[in-house]
Amino acid sequence: MNELKSTTLANGLRIVADIDLRGYSAAVGYFVRAGARDETDIESGLSHFLEHMMFKGTARRSAADVNRELDELGGQSNAYTSEEQTVYYSSVLPKYQDRMVDLLTDMLSPSLDADDFATERNVILEEIAKYEDQPPFGAFERVMECAYGPRGLGRRVLGTTHSIESMQVESMRAYFNRRYRPENIVLAASGNVDFDGLVAQAEKMTQHWLDRPAPSDLASDDLGTTPEGIELTQHLSVPDASQSYRVTLGDGPSMQSELRYAMRLLASIVGDDGGSRLFWDLIDTGRAEVATLWPQEFTDTGALFTYLVCAADDMDSNVRLMNEVFGRVARDGVEQSELDQVINKTVAGCIMQSERPSNRLFGLGSRWLCCGDYLSLDELLDAYRGVTIESVAEAARTYLGQSATEVVASSAEPQSNLVG
Structure with a gap:
């Protein structure tokens, strides 16, 4: 034990x-x-x-x-x-x-x-x-x-x-x-x-x-300026790129949000790199090389990323397809069979990863540093098994239907700005 x-x-x-x-x-x-x-x-x-x-x-x-x-x-x-x-x-x-x-x-x-x-x-x-x-x-x-x-x-x-x-x-x-x-x-x-x-x-x-010497007071940054070496344009010009690369970032659950487990499972259903809705609609059909979605949790906030890689000429149509997927899930939720499948997959992954102390170490240390607590393997599995259709639907409504910040890296300026 x-x-x-x-x-x-x-x-x-x-x-x-x-x-x-x-x-x-x-x-x-x-x-x-x-x-x-x-x-x-x-x-x-x-x-x-x-x-x-x-x-x-x-x-x-x-x-x-x-x-x-x-x-x-x-x-x-x-x-x-x-x-x-x-x-x-x-x-x-x-x-x-x-x-x-x-x-x-x-x-x-x-x-x-x-x-x-x-x-x-x-x-x-x-x-x-x-x-x-x-x-x-x-x-x-x-x-x-x-x-x-x-x-x-x-x-x-x-x-x-x-x-x-x-x-x-x-x-x-x-x-x-x-x-x-x-x-x-x-x-x-x-x-x-x-x-x-x-x-x-x-x-x-x-x-x-x-x-160790007590630190001295720091001069505050000038928040009215942009740090030297930083540009905030949302297009990165890459002259020799043969494909276009689109990244978006919207709000997501924090490390302490009650929706974080539902969001992790929802992201797997919608945007996992194999067997997800985006996979079948964009990757399996040959429309894109990469089309994925995942959450990243921070101490006091969270981010929801999407990543799309495809030919420049296909970018706008693929963005529309991604947004349609997100819209359907935000409106209709997911099927119980989809949730059951991803819970089984996630639980199995947690069990296999837990067999290595080095894998458990990162969750333990990071969680204790930021939150002062930690879920045992059994508690973590119970948290995933306790995710319901209703909580997944709430996560979808909360996070998939929002606007997001978009950045595109390509050899030419993007023709439109379709952000979902």
């Missing part, structure tokens, strides 16, 4: 674990409330940049030591940054729990060396350039900027070429001291975990985190 345990250290660090002593592995990670929405204009991209710098060495370890130990301990180790958090994680054999916690905790006190900063800046700039060269050519970032504005949730996770080129290591150190404080961090673990040992080790190793 799984057991959920949690505690809060005297310094404010929260520790939570989903323990299953029958498992053959353990997953552990630090979840930090430091994402793009926490940055100012001069810090744009800093959360992600700082994630890279965590692997560049500490007072106890060189960069080579960090990477060598990650390899020695085996398993899978990595990090990622989003709009609302930065996460450092690893899955290991239980006998290596202490060593991995020691390594990850040490990494969260990085050297932030000026020479390493200058070198890694070039890596970030290359990452930005590479990303902008790949379809859909920055359309997802642009639609977030247009929908939310270029700050807060609309701020780019990678930053812009301008913000990274002008960034100073002193800004990174100040941002680190402001965001990487114990009250902003959750240490999460899942699988075959020694919880008492985890707590004792974290308590000893993170005592000095309270000694």
Whole structure:
């Protein structure tokens, strides 16, 4: 049986674990409330940049030591940054729990060396350039900027070429001291975990985190201006693109909305990449290469994305078809057989994913960081099984019939602006 345990250290660090002593592995990670929405204009991209710098060495370890130990301990180790958090994680054999916690905790006190900063800046700039060269050519970032504005949730996770080129290591150190404080961090673990040992080790190793210098007050952004390097036009010109790429963003349920489970199931019925209504109407018929819909939940709001890829000449007719699908569902709801099928599919997926502690870790850490709670597997399955035709219909009426922000990336200006 799984057991959920949690505690809060005297310094404010929260520790939570989903323990299953029958498992053959353990997953552990630090979840930090430091994402793009926490940055100012001069810090744009800093959360992600700082994630890279965590692997560049500490007072106890060189960069080579960090990477060598990650390899020695085996398993899978990595990090990622989003709009609302930065996460450092690893899955290991239980006998290596202490060593991995020691390594990850040490990494969260990085050297932030000026020479390493200058070198890694070039890596970030290359990452930005590479990303902008790949379809859909920055359309997802642009639609977030247009929908939310270029700050807060609309701020780019990678930053812009301008913000990274002008960034100073002193800004990174100040941002680190402001965001990487114990009250902003959750240490999460899942699988075959020694919880008492985890707590004792974290308590000893993170005592000095309270000694980090108190952050100074930040100058406010000028909200009457657009940050340098940002454009808010809703068409991205890509001269060599052979297809058109359309992204829309409308309102969706937040991480705390009662409709989030119904919306997830509705999105699967309408816009999953296989077997959904959009699949049969646009993909199976050869009208489009991609036609999909999905929700993304944030702490205090949510987004509903659509993504359409097709020949430029077919864009308007395909948009009409998508809007007709959304309109029918918003008006008529879905069939009970469709809902039963997607519930079975989703429940099976949850069960199979839960077999890996690393999969459970992300839901546990993210949820505890933003909401201070967590659903066990049984509770999650009950939540999906409890979704009714009526709640799906409510989600459809609430979210599918709304207007949305549209961005198109193509070789030519769009001929019309059909937003559903």
